[in-house]
Amino acid sequence: xxxxxxxxxxxxxxxxxxxxxxxxxxxxERSGPYSKQDREWKRQAEEAMRRAVPVxxxxxxxxxxxxxAEDGNAEAAKFIADRLLGKAPQQLNVGGAxxxxxxxxxxxxxxxxx
Numbered sequence: 886x887x888x889x890x891x892x893x894x895x896x897x898x899x900x901x902x903x904x905x906x907x908x909x910x911x912x913x914e915r916s917g918p919y920s921k922q923d924r925e926w927k928r929q930a931e932e933a934m935r936r937a938v939p940v941x942x943x944x945x946x947x948x949x950x951x952x953x954a955e956d957g958n959a960e961a962a963k964f965i966a967d968r969l970l971g972k973a974p975q976q977l978n979v980g981g982a983x984x985x986x987x988x989x990x991x992x993x994x995x996x997x998x999x
Contacts, residue, residue, distance in 0.1 A: 947965075
């Protein structure tokens with residue numbers, strides 16, 4: 886059985902027939918981290934940075950950071966490691982006091998008789 890594709894008409898609530906946000910809905914076409922406007926802005930910002938900071942200048946900056954790291958500057962060493970290895974993931978420890986198990990207290994109140 887072949888299912889007919891529903892048209893992408895926007896209904897009264899600002900959504901398409903398939904439930905997605907439609908054109909004109911403030912949460913639709915232009916929202917989200919990967920919207921066309923956001924991608925275009927990011928592309929333009931990256932181009933501007935490339936023009937302002939050529940590769941040769943970045944190499945000089947990294948040389949300075951590497952020298953500072955070798956001289957014992959922890960922030961410079963962290964900067965370089967973050968760029969080369971990626972930032973370390975945040976660790977979330979869920980536990981009780983001193984790493985022991987969580988204590989859970991439940992207070993139950995019986996219902997009042999009516």
